[in-house]
Amino acid sequence: MNKQPIHILIAEDDKDDQLLTTEAFEEARIHNELHFVEDGEELLDYLHRRGKYNAENAPKPGLLILDLNMPRKDGREALMEIKKDPALRRIPVLVLTTSSAEQDIVATYELGVAGYVVKPVTFDGLVKAFESVGNYWLEVVHLPGFE
DSSP: OOSSOOOEEEEOOOHHHHHHHHHHHHHTTOOSOEEEEOSHHHHHHHHHTOTTOOTTTOOOOSEEEEOSOOSSSOHHHHHHHHHHOTTTTTSOEEEEESOOOHHHHHHHHHHTOSEEEEOOSSHHHHHHHHHHHIIIIIIISOOOOOO
8 A cells, every 4th residue: 555645646638527527537536636637738737837837736646547639649659758757757658538549549659658547438447447446556556665
């Protein structure tokens, strides 16, 4: 079990999906602090603490949940940059997306994602998915520390 609760960064452009995700985390009894960004550019700004982001409002995430289909810079492009950056590549990335395309699954694993989850179509399905995510990522796995 992790000594300190980790921050979870979620890259999701849809405000309704952000709200559903927050509610599903609460329903799944996951009380880690959630941070949202809306596209790949904002994700990289958050991770590098650029622009409006700094050490106070952008804690390093212990887990990144990434949607692939976002505006400006999509999740695939952002993932490529994250995994090439020595300061960021250890952050575990879990893809949570509507795409079940084999090419997306293979491509993201080749880029170094830790897991790939197709978004469930129901709220109950989303809660169950986050219960599993919480059990595995927050209770079973030992994550590297981030400053």
